[in-house]
Amino acid sequence: MGSRKDELTVSGVVSVKKENGNLTSKVIEYKTPRKVTPKVTTPSSFANSGVKNVSLIFSSKTSDYMMSFREMDYELSEKRISKSGKAFSLYFEIADEEAITYLEGNIVPLEAIKGALFLSINVSPNDPNHVDLFALPIIMNYSGSFLMVINDLSTVVTQLNTNISEKRKWIYDKMKLLLGSFPEVYKRNIEKLKIIDGMDLLYKVTLMDFNFTCCLENALSLTDCVLSVPDIEDICAECLVLPDCLAACFDFLTLPACLVCFSLDVLACAYCIYKAGECTEDASKVIECCS
Amino acid sequence: MRKMKNVSIYKSVIFYGIGVAFLFLSIFISDHVKFSGNFATALPIVLPMVFAIVFTMLSALFMMNRNLPWFFRTGFMSLVSGLTMFLFGFVSFALKTESLLWGGSLGIGILLMLAAVVRLLIQGGLSAYRKTRN
Numbered sequence: 001m002g003s004r005k006d007e008l009t010v011s012g013v014v015s016v017k018k019e020n021g022n023l024t025s026k027v028i029e030y031k032t033p034r035k036v037t038p039k040v041t042t043p044s045s046f047a048n049s050g051v052k053n054v055s056l057i058f059s060s061k062t063s064d065y066m067m068s069f070r071e072m073d074y075e076l077s078e079k080r081i082s083k084s085g086k087a088f089s090l091y092f093e094i095a096d097e098e099a100i101t102y103l104e105g106n107i108v109p110l111e112a113i114k115g116a117l118f119l120s121i122n123v124s125p126n127d128p129n130h131v132d133l134f135a136l137p138i139i140m141n142y143s144g145s146f147l148m149v150i151n152d153l154s155t156v157v158t159q160l161n162t163n164i165s166e167k168r169k170w171i172y173d174k175m176k177l178l179l180g181s182f183p184e185v186y187k188r189n190i191e192k193l194k195i196i197d198g199m200d201l202l203y204k205v206t207l208m209d210f211n212f213t214c215c216l217e218n219a220l221s222l223t224d225c226v227l228s229v230p231d232i233e234d235i236c237a238e239c240l241v242l243p244d245c246l247a248a249c250f251d252f253l254t255l256p257a258c259l260v261c262f263s264l265d266v267l268a269c270a271y272c273i274y275k276a277g278e279c280t281e282d283a284s285k286v287i288e289c290c291s
Numbered sequence: 292m293r294k295m296k297n298v299s300i301y302k303s304v305i306f307y308g309i310g311v312a313f314l315f316l317s318i319f320i321s322d323h324v325k326f327s328g329n330f331a332t333a334l335p336i337v338l339p340m341v342f343a344i345v346f347t348m349l350s351a352l353f354m355m356n357r358n359l360p361w362f363f364r365t366g367f368m369s370l371v372s373g374l375t376m377f378l379f380g381f382v383s384f385a386l387k388t389e390s391l392l393w394g395g396s397l398g399i400g401i402l403l404m405l406a407a408v409v410r411l412l413i414q415g416g417l418s419a420y421r422k423t424r425n
Contacts, residue, residue, distance in 0.1 A: 239399070240406040243365035246348050250357070269341045272402070273395035274333050280394025 008135040010034045016156055018142045025138075025156045057088075058192045065185055066093045069193060074108070094181055099125040101178040107146075107201065117149070117201050123174045132167040136160075143201060147183055154179040222282035225275070232275045238268035303353040310346030310372075313339040314379050314396075321389050333391060340376075340396060344403075347372040360419035366410030373403030 011033040016025045052073045059068040068091045075084040085108075093102035105119040125131055138156060140149060157175050164172070186193070245261035248254040317339040324335050351371035355364050377400030384393040411417045 236399075236402055240369070240402060242344065243348055243352075243368035243406075246345065246352060246368065247361070247364055250352075266338075266341050266345070269344060269399065270334060270337045271330065273337050273340055273399050274330050274391065276398025277333075277337075277389070277391030277393075277395035280398070281390035284390055284394075 008035070008133050010135045010137070012136070014136060014138040014156065014160065016138060016140045016142075016152070018144075018152070023152055023155050023159075025159050027160070054089075058189065060185070060189055064094065065181060067091065067185055067189070092178070092182055092185070094178055096177075098127065099123055099130070099174055101174045103178055103182070117146070119153075121175050121178065123171045125170075125174075130167060130170050132165075132171055134168070146201065147186055149201075150179055150182050150186070222279065222286050225279040225282050228275070232272065235268050235275070236272040239265055239272045241265060242269060299353050303350045306346050306350035306353060310343045310350060310375065313343035313346060314375075314383075317343070317392060318383060318386065318388055321392055336389070336391060337395065340392075340399075343379075344372045344376065344399070347375045358423070360416060360423060362410045362414045362416030363420040364416075366407045366414075366416040369403045369410060370407035373400050373405075373407055376400030376403060 010030070012027050012029040014025050014027050016023060018024075052075055054070055054072040057069045057071050060066070070089045070091075072087050072089065073084070074087050088107045090105040090107075091102065092104075093100065095101070101121070101123045103119060103121045105117055107117045138153070140152070144152070154176055157172050157179065161169060161172050241261070242265045245258055245265050249258035249262065317336050320339065321336045325332070348368040348371065351368040352364065355367065376396045380393050380397030380400055383396060
């Protein structure tokens with residue numbers, strides 16, 4: 001179900017912001033497109049992902065669509081991080097004579113009311129001329145309800161639909177069809193889906209197909225890290241003037257300046273080290289999970 | 292005068308020793324403190340590293356005469372702590388510590404060494420030092 005073995009090209013990332021109800025999406029193109037080979041799900045990789053028990057909450061299948069929600073118990077125990085709880089997964093599929101388009105997602109509650117949602121949208125065209133193997137991470141930099149994000153995604157895909165190849169345009173149109181069909185199906189079944197309704201989620205979304213539990217999650221964290229580089233540069237530059245502050249501490253006249261400068265620089269250095277360590281961790285995990 | 296120089300060397304060695312001790316303290320803390328991926332929980336691990344930078348910089352400062360040019364002094368301080376952090380990055384990687392430790396120290400080590408190059412070569416710290424020697 002949606003596990004792709006082929007190499008995908010990642011040529012950029014889309015960052016979405018929302019201010020006063022207006023969506024703005026910015027495409028950040030990589031200088032050199034990257035190749036990603038999604039990890040194929042095997043029984044052992046599934047067992048190692050930390051998922052312990054999966055049960056079906058709800059399933060609906062008609063001639064137009066297929067949708068199912070599952071609940072799973074997970075237990076993640078990394079070297080220093082251990083988390084456990086319940087996660088919810090979604091599968092939504094529509095098919096026409098041209099292609100099968102499907103959406104998969106996992107919602108992992110991080111705290112009582114917050115969570116992280118990982119989505120993948122996949123298009124399988126019948127016509128090989130329409131095949132375009134690409135991955136496009138989309139980061140939603142705001143919180144919102146599950147349905148709202150699906151609606152927003154549709155707008156984002158519409159905004160992306162300019163200056164692109166015919167092949168890509170065809171795929172985006174299929175994605176819009178899927179996203180446009182989802183709200184109605186969701187509303188029809190809302191009574192049965194109350195378990196995830198109203199959860200305030202921090203959304204990190206991607207289009208196309210990955211093994212999202214490891215590769216995707218870390219790829220997105222790394223993208224977050226890379227996107228925050230201008231902020232990090234400012235903070236690290238603040239840290240690099242630490243020698244000036246320290247040298248100033250040995251002169252009575254410059255002592256007050258030294259104290260202010262020193263206290264600010266200590267925090268700047270701490271944040272700079274933290275960010276460098278965080279990005280290194282994400283990068284090493286991406287190499288580990290996605291290769 | 293010679294006695295003064297010896298006192299400076301003692302101070303310098305002691306401060307460098309304290310700096311290195313802070314680095315190993317951060318390894319010790321990282322083994323015992325759960326780090327849940329946010330800045331606040333990383334502070335107990337990161338702050339000893341920052342104090343290690345401060346102490347290695349002070350150690351370099353004690354080695355130098357106060358009459359030496361400013362850019363030479365600050366550049367040398369950056370170089371000493373940059374090299375220390377860079378080497379500690381490899382040591383902590385070999386000790387299989389958190390990537391927060393080895394990635395962070397390698398990152399800050401490289402930055403400090405770059406800052407040292409800027410101060411000593413581009414801003415003229417080294418040539419100013421040569422002038423004071425002549």
